[in-house]
Amino acid sequence: MPRKERRQKREPASAKPKRAKKMKRATKISLAVLSLMFFAAVAGGIFFFQRYGRVVTAAIDAGENHAKTIEESDFKQFRPTTILDINEQPLKELKTQERDYLSYDDMDPLVSEALISIEDKRFYEHHGVDTQGLLTVGLNALLGRGVRGASTITQQLVKNIYLTPEVSISRKVEEMVMAQSLEKKFTKHQILEYYLNNVYFGYGAYGINAASRVYFGKSINDTSLLEKASLIGITNNPEIFDPVKNKKNTLKRAKLILKEMLQQGYISEADYDKALQDDIEASVHSDALNNDLGDNEIALAVDSATKILMRQQDFRFQYQFDSKEEEERYNQEYQDAYNKVYQRILSGGYEIHTNINQDLHNQLQEIVSRVMEGWSERDPEKNIFTKQGAVTVIDNATGNVVASIGGRGEEGNTYNRAFLSYRQPGSAIKPLVSFAPAYERGLLETSRVSDDRPNNNYPNNIYNGSKGNMTLRDALAVSSNVVAYKLAMENSQELQEPVYQSLAQMQFTGLDVADDNPIIAVGGMTYGATTQEMASGIATLVNQGNYRMPTNIESITRKDKNEQIFTSNDVPQRKVYSDDAAYLTLDTMKAVHQERDGTANDIELAHNKNWAVKTGTTDEAKDLWTVGATPHYTVAVWIGDDTPQPQDNTSVGKATRQIFKETMDLLNQGKEDVDFQMPTSVSKQNGQLISRSSQAKQVLAARQNALTAATQSLDILAKEKTNELVAAKLNNPTVAEAASFSNELLSDRIQTLSQFELIVTDTEDNWETFDNYAQQVVSLIKTVEPAGGPLTRQYSSVYQNKQTEYEQEKDSLNEDVENADEAIKSAQEESKELDKRIEELERQLRGSTTSSSSNNSTRTARP
Structure with a gap:
């Protein structure tokens, strides 16, 4: 009997009128x-x-x-995703x-x-x-x-x-x-x-049958009613209702589902009661999913393809945030979107064409493994080497990743640290955060900045001291932390943008709200950067400041439609640095290996004279870096422990430089040794590189100085006119006899004296004129107040104020003169040094010419 009918039968007749009302x-x-x-x-x-x-x-x-565009194949992909290498040979099938x-x-x-x-x-x-x-x-x-x-x-x-x-x-x-x-x-x-x-169930499982295998080790059809309800409950939130970590939450929701099934007639009371008496035992069966990519290059290809398809679905990637809450919200949205697309690729249906060169990968992996073979300690739980390394290589002609080495290559070490592991970049980040933006502002390699620490907020220099005013070129060569910090702070203030702005534009994914701080100029980031991000940043400099998304994918085809949905030609470029700023930064990075005190002066490439490099070391040497480029390739190398630990800077740092050198020598063999392309916005004048930005800044400064000078002239003229009126009043006594001066008239004279305008420049000083007038007034006051009085005090106050004002103006002028003298002296010293270099070059040139002439004579004399 329906519930409504039962309720009506229970109502007594006497209740009906009241009920009606x-x-x-x-x-x-x-x-x-x-x-x-x-x-x-x-x-x-x-x-x-x-x-x-x-x-x-x-x-x-x-x-x-x-x-x-909706089709059944969107949900059912039985044709496996195929990943092809540079020669169009299949590397992996995902199904x-x-x-x-x-x-x-x-x-x-x-x-x-x-x-x-x-x-x-x-x-x-x-x-x-x-x-x-x-x-x-x-x-x-x-x-x-x-x-x-x-x-x-x-x-x-x-x-x-x-x-x-x-x-x-x-x-x-x-x-x-x-x-x-x-x-x-x-x-x-x-x-x-x-x-x-x-639907996603957590732990990489998409689809309820896959989830059942992951959690319970059996097909969904073989599970109990309670297990089925538990799996359905996971779809609401895989983290909250994780049956492995949050069994209590899982069971609570499963029982709610069972109650709903009972009330809606899907199960009987007996089924319900039996299910409530059951229990679940869930664990992660990692071998249940056949989606272990294993290979470093294939892992990068699938990651790149995932992000490409996310863009095609209009996912809004974000790299900088206004608040921690916004950052956390975005990270969750990103992970949800990423997991969804990633699974679609693993499920099948795509043909991914890559530039993966397995032979090159194996050669580079051999370099990393051999250079690091001296560190043999292993993690007892993972059975992989404790000390790990990562290398990313980018082809500067295309911006593509041609090699991604994610570890030392031992068996079981499949985690690709090259694009997955965030590490503190140390000083390797300086060219991107401090120097390139400084050149955007119009500074030059010869611009000078003091490496003195103004206060304890500034980081220490790695050489534990100060070298005084140094050129930017020298500052990067010796890796001055103070100079990098000052530049980052000034860049942010003058350009009116976050310190990490350029990194966000180059899609550094580990940026945090707290990273809007000049300390990141010395590698003090919240999370850090990957070798892939560091390599793409340096490659941006080589590409005249234009950023290209790093990927090893050439094209993607959807199999069910035989339609090419992506090609590397579709990747847009973004202008991050001006042409001249990018070139000057690369030229400055040359000093790191060219200068005697450069931190990479022990590296000499076999096939290249024109190359740029920067080393990086974090606190306690927990992370060691060498990043750099030739015109053909960019390479970023990192070494450290997966769980950051202090390293031996000398040996581990040398290993990063050795891997960098051998990698570059392998890659550049047979390549023409050309220099980085100098843009038209850069020229060489008097032995130094001049940029359009610096010239614009000089013109602006000249105009500002002219305006200041014109304003100063007008100011002096106004003061002179004021003083003429003051003089006329002071030189024209109201009565002839000083004794007849009233207190009121003398007070007026003192007030007039206070209106005198002092002029103190490098060509004019009117203090003596003021003092003469002051003596005339004080002599009149003495006739009225021989023993002192209110007039005397009023006069003393005016005179002392004027005297203080004069001394301050004089001190300011002296300081300007001293600064000018110091600048002239510095310029003279630089000129002398330049003359010495020119003389040395001339001697070498004369010697070379003489030797050439001698050799020509010898060759001519031979039969």
């Missing part, structure tokens, strides 16, 4: 409430469409256009979905029933969008609670496959439009099948 009253109240709700809805609707009308219209159009995919008919009905009971009770009633859910979304938006609301299974499927995790009105509307289209193309059972085979 209550019903009338209730009806009136209900009508009133409904009326208010109606008018509120109308008003809310007007407000909503005034505010979001255009956004909604655009989202509808986007949803309809996107819906036209996880082919093994774990279950059709609706082959899956235990309890699985889909558990899903419907907790996620979408009206699944069989709606056409993709639940109107109650729509009202919830609208109400949340009007109340300022965001645009979250109940999504149908169909909407969730659309979001999982096609859309980014962005939470907005437009994205919600687009999702709804696509969901309705999906319901027109496929049956309800197909939608359930697609959802259950594509």
